[in-house]
Amino acid sequence: MEKLKIGIAGLGRLGKIHAKNLADRISGCELTAACSLLESELEYARTELGVRDCYTNFREMLKNADMDAVAIVTTSGEHCNQLTAALNAGKHVFCEKPLGISVEECYLAEKAVENHPDKVFMLGFMRRFDPSYIYAKQKIESGTIGEPYLVKATGIDPLKFIEGSLRFAGTSGGLFIDMAIHDIDLMRWYLGAEPKSVYAIGGSYGFPQFAALGDAEAGCALFRFENGAMGTIHSGRTAAHGYHIETEIVGTKGAIRISPIPQKNLAMLYCEQGVVTECVEAFPERFAEAYLSEMQEFVNCIREGRKPAVTVYDGTKATQIAFATTESFKNGRLVEIPPHG
Amino acid sequence: MEKLKIGIAGLGRLGKIHAKNLADRISGCELTAACSLLESELEYARTELGVRDCYTNFREMLKNADMDAVAIVTTSGEHCNQLTAALNAGKHVFCEKPLGISVEECYLAEKAVENHPDKVFMLGFMRRFDPSYIYAKQKIESGTIGEPYLVKATGIDPLKFIEGSLRFAGTSGGLFIDMAIHDIDLMRWYLGAEPKSVYAIGGSYGFPQFAALGDAEAGCALFRFENGAMGTIHSGRTAAHGYHIETEIVGTKGAIRISPIPQKNLAMLYCEQGVVTECVEAFPERFAEAYLSEMQEFVNCIREGRKPAVTVYDGTKATQIAFATTESFKNGRLVEIPPHG
């Protein structure tokens, strides 16, 4: 079988991860084209990854590059337009989260996907491909914890990267859209249900700059699901110990907790402070394997004529819930989440 | 210095713990009297603890027993009346939580305490005397985690004792009053602030009997504090692994988490299932040392002419917050918590 030809759009921090995986570690494909606004990033693609076909304009890549599929890892505001254009150009599309920067954009994305039922579209909810999260899902499906009724999710960016968090705070959409969207997806995935209301609060405790931007440094949200289940999210940006992603699913017969200690590896240090477990620094380290597996699944879906389990509707739904959460945080009220569509 | 003479009222499960501690393991005191409605419990006091002066009527014990102080471990509905009577009878009083079964009763209790400024009154928020919780408090006070701004508390009774939970569900005041009151006290203690609003939800997932009683099997509450801090509580009654009390305090420079694994002891079992840590069965096991320390502090306070750090107002406040939480759960709305008094 011929190798799938894939192009990549966006070669920032996460774009480079996907590009490197596509070039070297995903079987059944080759990275044939790259697009970036920055010449330095294209130079990286040429020299490090051997990509000869480089573009500074996404539409030109779509028109001219020899590729079957494209991975969109550009800034959030471009996602909706680019995925639509790519589908219209006959390409399979992998798109990083978020699907769009408004619920309306998400509906447009849905339309685009629906218009091309022969194309594979996949959204980058990579946590669903992390071995620990997969394991939890399997345990739940095999009945180990009975009926799941509560998901408690925590996601905190490392304090170490607070500069970046502050720089992007104005344009990121805010804590619950930028940070909580993966947790929202996990809640829906594990509970198999949709939240119908949310109440959220937050504040800026160490960095008043967030408050000044109308955003929060840390926040908590409480979700009530249509089936009576519950969800809590704690999002933040200042974990001193590293990148903290923790999730617990509670069911009628037991619970599963993932990563209460976001360990860097299997080593523990016995030293003057006590027993110390060093933690992962950031998302590329924590989810290295998940980024690889999701892209392999994208390639496999195309080659095997399958559709990914993560759909465009998951993207819309998570976005809609994140917006409702933000609304609750902003106006201090309980917010009803309308049904999809 | 003479030994302090203490009587005990109530010899149920927790009453026996306090009685045994007073008789054998608290220094500077002796257990001189006991009161219970059940002759079998008094028989226990006589034969096991050597208490000769036994009563079936609290007022009679107050009138006749040779005692300086009394520990009230009776049913919740008696607390307010009995502590008032005891203070009026010139006794120092240790009283188990709750202070009263309504906020009004709590205010009455406050009055009684205020009327006897020469007497020591102490409320049984024993978690404040647990070594791990004390350690956390000290770390916070020494600035280790910066300014604390979020407390995440979990308290789940063991599934093993679900029969008892169901039996008392009708009279316990409900999940948030019965179970969450200790977590509420911890939030206030660690944050050094009062919550001003609460939103709570809950449901009955494995045991619809709770719903039938207007109660919840499990629930979550989200608190906003007057100083902008946050609190979350997850209460439940069906932990398959044992008695799960977990608390995390998040601050601007770090976090402290207590007991994510409610281990029975320091042993781990390597077996076919994997690596297994057996968990504590119930509160007497988890807080054995705390029950001892709080009573020792009560005795020391009396002997040294000090007042305990836990005051009658802590009791009122925790009760008031628990009622507001219950109200939110019952009517599905965000509830404002009025200031004290």
Add this chain to the structure above:
Amino acid sequence: MEKLKIGIAGLGRLGKIHAKNLADRISGCELTAACSLLESELEYARTELGVRDCYTNFREMLKNADMDAVAIVTTSGEHCNQLTAALNAGKHVFCEKPLGISVEECYLAEKAVENHPDKVFMLGFMRRFDPSYIYAKQKIESGTIGEPYLVKATGIDPLKFIEGSLRFAGTSGGLFIDMAIHDIDLMRWYLGAEPKSVYAIGGSYGFPQFAALGDAEAGCALFRFENGAMGTIHSGRTAAHGYHIETEIVGTKGAIRISPIPQKNLAMLYCEQGVVTECVEAFPERFAEAYLSEMQEFVNCIREGRKPAVTVYDGTKATQIAFATTESFKNGRLVEIPPHG
């Protein structure tokens, strides 16, 4: 039933622990007499523990004190003589380890105990009374790990107290006699068998002072048991993180490990270093509950006419094995351990 009257001999670091327990926290007894060479220690007994009957001479205490039993917590060189004298004086005896400072002394102690079959004699192998160690023993007896065939024991004193370790190194008998004797007892207890040979090595890595005294800073020993089972001991004196006592028992169907992280309590700190568990500082903290339980068992045995499970022969055997281990370390050869007696 009358309270048992107990005297204590030795009020050093460990002596104070036992004295305080006997005075305040052991049921069924009272501390009636104390003996120490230091007036300041006796003053402590008088003012803190309310002991009025104080002695600077052990024989005088035996002759004059109103006591049924005595706890011997003096320096190792006195144990054998004092326990013999106490038994001859008609007292029940609790004696701290070691039984004697030579195997010959241990045999003398055995004789003394055998000459007084009506008296309770108990040796302070307190680890057998630690809840985690008891739990492990019960799991083994109930067959959870099948047939135990290997004990891996680690015992390391805290670096923090290296000054004390160095000061006593010349008279302590050396690493394997001073430190490993509890591990040796545990191996025998868990395996239910006697070692028949030992090979031991050691060295001085950070503190050459130990080597200069013919002792080792750290050492390892490998034991072969008569029934084919195995044992390893790692002893040391310089744990940076605190007091490290860890034991693993491996059986044909599983293993139990006790305290790989010698945690101070149930709290974990999330901070810049990672996730940190602070550790216990020293033996009084680690074995506080065990010291209490063993003394309670001593009292209970006397009051109930039972004999303790830890016998004088356990003391001889552990001493003999510790000497054989030291011999192996000193001359670099495999050493056969003769049978008892």
Add this chain to the structure above:
Amino acid sequence: MEKLKIGIAGLGRLGKIHAKNLADRISGCELTAACSLLESELEYARTELGVRDCYTNFREMLKNADMDAVAIVTTSGEHCNQLTAALNAGKHVFCEKPLGISVEECYLAEKAVENHPDKVFMLGFMRRFDPSYIYAKQKIESGTIGEPYLVKATGIDPLKFIEGSLRFAGTSGGLFIDMAIHDIDLMRWYLGAEPKSVYAIGGSYGFPQFAALGDAEAGCALFRFENGAMGTIHSGRTAAHGYHIETEIVGTKGAIRISPIPQKNLAMLYCEQGVVTECVEAFPERFAEAYLSEMQEFVNCIREGRKPAVTVYDGTKATQIAFATTESFKNGRLVEIPPHG
């Protein structure tokens, strides 16, 4: 730069792992040839990995295949001959452990490598490429634990695969050669020194079949190093919980421990048994990343004209030490380990 062409010899359990990595996940190379005695395995190479050039005879592959390098993953008895032939044929060689099935063979292998200084030769001590083991090495080199003086290593195969262990017990060389060789390599690597004597014991506790073959089901060895450092190894074949590889390095200022709980992933299960961490099943799961990294390093070395840090002498030395350990186990004596060469 041209991609490196690599052939693989041996397509058993581990051979398939290497082949799949070379075909799909290692950058800078392609898998061009495969050799196996089994047609079914070659069929796998053809259909799953797209290898067209297949052989049943190693010498023919060397003569005819278009390849720059070869990975030898055949049975241990073939290693020495095949690596020599491959080097003589002008190929770079990656060879799985052991280097040879006798010390003499190892010396022959050394000669072969020395005769071809322009070729890259690398031995498959994959643990040195595991992220946790690399982390430990870096911590040690940066002085975090001071001077390392003791390595405690444990390696236990899963009980689940006891059938396989028993089947190969007759030809594997025995417990200490088959299982302990990686631990021996780690001791040398972390301590930076050579052991000069070893004492080893062992037994067959659940499976007497091992004893019947002159082998042990489990065993312990104690090593004294030339610089005074110490090493202990506990090898076994019957871990109920999974594949247990644990290593601790103790230094003058602290210690590092790797994998006391050989966790499958980051999830913990809270269930009736307690809190359960499921464990890795076997070496392919535990060392998946290490197998990938070591092969990438092999390819990188060739392409960059470097030599790997793991040398042929490491192979000889580990083999020699494993034989000495086996000798000690067999004759019950302390065995001196001669210097290299």
